[in-house]
Amino acid sequence: MTQFAVSGQHYLFNVQTFASIVLSNGGDDYQYALRDRTTHGVIADVADGVSELGVLVQTTQTAADLDAAFAECGVEFVELIQSAPRVALPATHPLVNAASLTLDQLDDYPYIYFEQEPEAPVFLAEEALAGAPRRKAIACTDRASLSELIVALNGYTVTSGILVGISDGKGLATVPLDTDVKLHLGYIAKKGADLSETAQKFIAKLESNLKRYARF
DSSP states (O other): OEEEEEEEOSOHHHHHHHHHHHHHHOOSOEEEEEEEOOHHHHHHHHHTTSOSEEEEEEETTTHHHHHHHHHHHTEEEEEEEEEOOEEEEETTOTTTTOSOBOTGGGTTSOEEEEOOOTTOOGGGOSSTTTTSOOSSEEEESOHHHHHHHHHHHTOBEEEOOOOOSOGGGTTEEEEEBOOSOOEEEEEEEETTOOOOHHHHHHHHHHHHHHHHHOOO
16 A cells, blocks of 8 residues: 655645645545644654655755754755746736836735744744844635635735646746845755655656746
8 A cells, every 4th residue: 555645835846746646646546634834844744754755845945944943853854946036916916017026126015925834933934034024914724725725814924936737826926026035946855865656756747747837
């Protein structure tokens, strides 16, 4: 019987990749799990063996702190691709046709982001430039809710811009964010672990999807 579990931050490409692996493996007897977690939750799941892989994004600002946290927990990060942060906002937003956007230009609009644990350091945030001050900020814990809030409130978030294959991304568009910060997209696994065949297939498909859909 095939058994495989992956935890990840709230990115749409996690879901598409996972579904592809379930479909390609087929079979009548399997146990799978896909877990949307906070950043700390992803690290804990992999460190504790609850999930074999954890899909995470570092930035040039957070990489050093995250790598230290990974090492402390006995996991390691493998980068698959680099990309640039983008602003996700409603397809009908007044700024949607801009060539690029700064955070100052977005100051009047609500910033929607994924909540982490209480007292979590800023380097655990899922969004690039999470430490920048915002006048209007709304935390949520669910990917579909975040997308709905962005559309309903004419808000925005900062993301990878990879909105593929899943219905809760269809009302959004992305615009490049004017910043030198880069995203490092990849996964974590236990240090020295021998990955299962399904985990290796997941990684290969994840890398393929990221390279296909990443925007800069």
